[in-house]
Amino acid sequence: MTNALAYWAALDCRPIAVVEDKGLEKILQIALSDPMYELPCRKTVTKRVQQLYDSEKGEKENLLKKAECVAITGDHWTSVSNANYLGVTAHFIDNKWCLHSFALTIKKITTRHFAENVAEDFESVTEAWEITQKVTTIRTDSALVLTALRHLTRTMKASDDDPAYVVKFKAAFEKDLSQREDALNYRFLQVATALDPRFKDLKCLPRGERGEVWTSIEALVQQQPGRATPERTEEPARKRSLLLYNSDSDSEDEDGPKGALARYKAEPTISERDCPLQWWSTHERAHPQLSVLARKYLGSPATSVPCERLFSLAGNIVQKKRAALSSENVNRLVCLSNWLKERK
Known part of the structure; x- marks a missing residue:
């Protein structure tokens, strides 16, 4: 039961303090038909979550060792405590033609977003996971898939039937799209x-x-x-x-x-x-x-949307009541929740 509680807390981004909830303890006593059941302490559940993290990370490392090519996506996110994080995800196709996509890290950043600093941050992540020589592409939030780009280019052409406000919108959209095309x-x-x-x-x-x-x-x-x-x-x-x-x-x-x-x-x-x-x-x-x-x-994602999903997950963990979480714990909890969801 303790392992199940740790799994639930990690998967659904629940605070460890939930084990102090008397209502939860009462529900489990009824479910287990054991009125004497007591919830484990926070220290015990924290230890089980750490063990689960180590186990899942080992599995991801083994998958990456077998991968021939790995594409990564990255983007920055600011938490409610005004801390800046870099999220990085990995994507590859294994020898059975199954696509794998999961988080590598959500790392606290203290430097400015200059090109040299960002490159060093990405390099440190790939070195930590020993995939530096396997990386094929790095996607940021400016990437677009080719077929979608061509469709948008045709669709956003202004016509004589368009009202003035639509013409103005399409002109602004085309300008932004052309800037993204150049990159x-x-x-x-x-x-x-x-x-x-x-x-x-x-x-x-x-x-x-x-x-x-x-x-x-x-x-x-x-x-x-x-x-x-x-x-x-x-x-x-x-x-x-x-x-x-x-x-x-x-x-x-x-x-x-x-x-x-x-x-x-x-x-x-x-x-x-x-x-x-x-x-x-x-x-x-x-x-x-x-x-x-x-x-x-085909293993390279068209956009950095996987990182955006990672930040949505991080937002469920780093809330106002949990803003004091250390960056190490944020990384463990976000990655572990992502890995468990990816397994499902």
Whole structure:
């Protein structure tokens, strides 16, 4: 029962002092049919929460050790006690094509938000988790997904039918959007879109830019270090001939980058409601070279929304009555609650 109480307090962001609640003790006495039951003391529950934190952190460390590529998101948050925190989350796709997303830290920051200071803060977090060499991208609150960006660009064009206030709003929105566009890593977004079987036809891009994306992917395949890749399953002769017939070139090397791209491009696109990771889990052996890239690019989140969720969670913990919590306890409680929710 003590372990269950510690789990409940950590999962639902309850203060440890709840174990001093006589009403809770009465409820448990009725539930356990034991009128003599007494709640554990705060020290005991705190110790169990710490043990739970250590156990969960060990599991996350093991997951990160097995990951080949890790994307992280980060953002800053100010608590009710006016303390500044940096929240960092990790995202990656494991060898079973399951997407993992969880908190790494919510760290108290005392320096100004200059680029050099922020870079050092991120580096200290990746070094603590031993993933510095695995980090592929760092997302902040300025990131946008490519398909959404193109849609917004078209939608926010002012028309003759728009009232004056709508025209003014769209002009301001377009200005802000253009500033965000300048900060985007377009090529990364384009490659990620092409490796998503839902959008690999690249209809969100002008025709003239689509060839450049596939050229970039071909170069990325060529740059892959020599490594053992999963064997490609032998496809039925009829399907194989159709794929080759639909390819852009009949003379390209079947096992080289051009052949890999031709086979992938010949695959039909899937519905937007289908899961791209499920598609790759069943087609990994058919496209071993591109699956390595897909695991890297599709594992990177489009925005820093995971950090915003982390701050919402932190706000449930660092309240006015708990504003005196130490930064170490804030980190433990926020991360532990996030990990337990992620497990569910």
